Amino acid sequence: MLKSPAKLLQLTVTLLACAFLLVPTLQSVLAGVTVNYFQGVKSGLTLKWIGEVWTLYSSSIFLSIWLAFCCLICTLIIGVPAAYALARNPGRMSRVLEEFISLPLAIPGLALALALLQVYGSVQGFRAHWSFILVGHVLYTLPFMVRSVLSVMAAIDLKTLEEGAASLGAPAWRRFIDIAVPNALPGVLAGSLTVVTLSIGEFNLTWMLHTPYLKTLPVGLADSYASMRLEIASAYTLVFFVMIVPLLMAMQWASARAQRILT
Amino acid sequence: MSSRTFVALCFLPLAIFTLAFLALPLVRLILASGESEAGWAIYLEILQKPRYLSTLIQTVVISVLVTVAALAISTTAGLFLVRNRFPGRGVLLSILTLPLAFPGVVVGFMIILLGGRQGLINQITPGHVVFAYSAFGLFLGYLYFSIPRVLLTVMAAAEKIDPALEEAALTLGASPYRIVRDVLLPALMPAMIAAGAIAFATAMGAFGTAFTLATNIDVLPMVIYTEFTLSANIAMASALSVILGLVTLAMLLIARSFAGGVVAAGG
Numbered sequence: 001m002l003k004s005p006a007k008l009l010q011l012t013v014t015l016l017a018c019a020f021l022l023v024p025t026l027q028s029v030l031a032g033v034t035v036n037y038f039q040g041v042k043s044g045l046t047l048k049w050i051g052e053v054w055t056l057y058s059s060s061i062f063l064s065i066w067l068a069f070c071c072l073i074c075t076l077i078i079g080v081p082a083a084y085a086l087a088r089n090p091g092r093m094s095r096v097l098e099e100f101i102s103l104p105l106a107i108p109g110l111a112l113a114l115a116l117l118q119v120y121g122s123v124q125g126f127r128a129h130w131s132f133i134l135v136g137h138v139l140y141t142l143p144f145m146v147r148s149v150l151s152v153m154a155a156i157d158l159k160t161l162e163e164g165a166a167s168l169g170a171p172a173w174r175r176f177i178d179i180a181v182p183n184a185l186p187g188v189l190a191g192s193l194t195v196v197t198l199s200i201g202e203f204n205l206t207w208m209l210h211t212p213y214l215k216t217l218p219v220g221l222a223d224s225y226a227s228m229r230l231e232i233a234s235a236y237t238l239v240f241f242v243m244i245v246p247l248l249m250a251m252q253w254a255s256a257r258a259q260r261i262l263t
Numbered sequence: 264m265s266s267r268t269f270v271a272l273c274f275l276p277l278a279i280f281t282l283a284f285l286a287l288p289l290v291r292l293i294l295a296s297g298e299s300e301a302g303w304a305i306y307l308e309i310l311q312k313p314r315y316l317s318t319l320i321q322t323v324v325i326s327v328l329v330t331v332a333a334l335a336i337s338t339t340a341g342l343f344l345v346r347n348r349f350p351g352r353g354v355l356l357s358i359l360t361l362p363l364a365f366p367g368v369v370v371g372f373m374i375i376l377l378g379g380r381q382g383l384i385n386q387i388t389p390g391h392v393v394f395a396y397s398a399f400g401l402f403l404g405y406l407y408f409s410i411p412r413v414l415l416t417v418m419a420a421a422e423k424i425d426p427a428l429e430e431a432a433l434t435l436g437a438s439p440y441r442i443v444r445d446v447l448l449p450a451l452m453p454a455m456i457a458a459g460a461i462a463f464a465t466a467m468g469a470f471g472t473a474f475t476l477a478t479n480i481d482v483l484p485m486v487i488y489t490e491f492t493l494s495a496n497i498a499m500a501s502a503l504s505v506i507l508g509l510v511t512l513a514m515l516l517i518a519r520s521f522a523g524g525v526v527a528a529g530g
Binding site (some may be wrong): 135 | 265266268269270271272273274275276277280281284285286287289291295304336337340341342343346347355358359360361363364365366367368371372373375376377381383397403406407410411432437439440443464467468469470471474475486487488491497500501504505507508511512515530
């Protein structure tokens with residue numbers, strides 16, 4: 001395999017890049033279970049820091065899970081019918097609409113949050129409620145749901161399937177529920193996992209929208225990086241990894257599965 | 264209910280949500296940028312005041328450098344992983360795509376673990392090498408989350424290149440260097456431009472990493488944040504946000520005209 005210097009160079013770059021990405025990750029995992037990071041692993045291993053993270057930040061963790069769940073429900077309710085309608089009306093208007101709802105992918109979260117704050121920041125009951133953060137999360141994750149579902153719906157022969165159902169007397173809403181949605185399920189699943197993963201990790205919008213009583217997991221992370229000792233920050237990062245890595249793996253599996261339908 | 268009415272109803276939740284929480288706020292943001300004493304001249308002010316202008320230049324320079332570095336690293340690694348099958352390849356690929364789901368704050372913390380006061384580099388080198396909180400630390404942080412994004416785009420494109428092209432070049436006596444320069448890079452160019460534009464846009468707008476690291480260096484998102492929270496200069500924060508949004512939007516449009524489909528920004 002390494003017969004040429006060019007190959008050797010490629011391998012070196014690949015390994016260095018891997019090291020760059022992996023070493024701090026491992027350091028963080030290790031620091032999260034080390035008694036004293038200054039003295040290193042020889043000071044012993046402990047779950048004490050994880051325990052402290054739990055007492056300090058468990059409410060943030062639960063809020064994030066709750067937000068991700070609500071965000072999923074909202075993107076399903078808004079996104080799946082929208083994707084269906086877009087698939088039924090392919091054309092210039094649909095393209096423009098798709099572009100428009102995809103704006104939150106292009107515009108930095110900070111700018112979006114600023115825009116939201118200026119319109120709704122003074123609505124007290126809303127501003128201080130978790131649903132305000134939820135709006136930000138839905139805004140940011142919705143395009144992923146719509147695209148994921150739409151790409152599958154565009155790839156299956158929705159028209160023929162629906163015509164068959166219509167000739168058997170199925171009304172429009174039954175065709176949506178019994179034909180379109182079940183056939184697009186791989187896309188819905190891939191979209192759902194993406195939405196949950198992104199919602200749990202969302203920081204840019206959330207930092208601007210959150211209140212001191214409503215800290216999500218990543219907001220708590222930023223807080224612990226700024227004010228806690230390295231071991232607690234690391235332990236909290238470890239907790240985040242434990243939550244996000246399985247989700248990420250499931251997301252990649254589901255996307256690959258949905259992708260197979262398209263090709 | 265007719266089929267047409269039902270499809271129109273399917274748009275309803277989307278229409279309500281995006282009008283209320285996307286269209287209205289964006290219009291408000293643009294209008295707010297003109298509401299200071301300077302009016303719309305505030306955009307001129309950004310180019311005239313050294314503080315804003317230098318921030319803008321600094322952000323663009325860091326983003327360009329990150330884009331170039333990420334392209335160089337990810338294209339090299341991506342080509343290697345596409346063209347070679349060996350034990351452990353899957354593991355390397357997983358490692359390189361793992362940070363996709365890391366929020367910017369976590370990436371910032373990773374850089375602190377490498378180059379912070381208690382960081383690895385400071386521990387294993389004699390003397391004090393602390394770079395996490397400098398422009399270089401920021402560069403590394405942006406590079407950290409750019410590598411996986413660029414890698415995935417480049418690998419997808421590389422898989423579509425016909426290996427017969429390389430073999431043909433080889434039989435015609437081309438050196439490995441010539442094959443890369445004359446066969447692989449031209450074929451990869453659209454994907455590289457697309458991935459580069461996405462990397463650039465992401466770096467321009469990255470807030471979380473800058474928030475964790477940038478104690479000594481001002482980048483655009485940090486300045487927007489301080490203008491809004493500390494100075495309560497809402498018009499300036501809005502104007503800078505509009506500029507930031509337009510720049511990233513333009514970059515992503517370029518990306519799409521070359522490759523179609525946009526990879527996740529954010530972080």
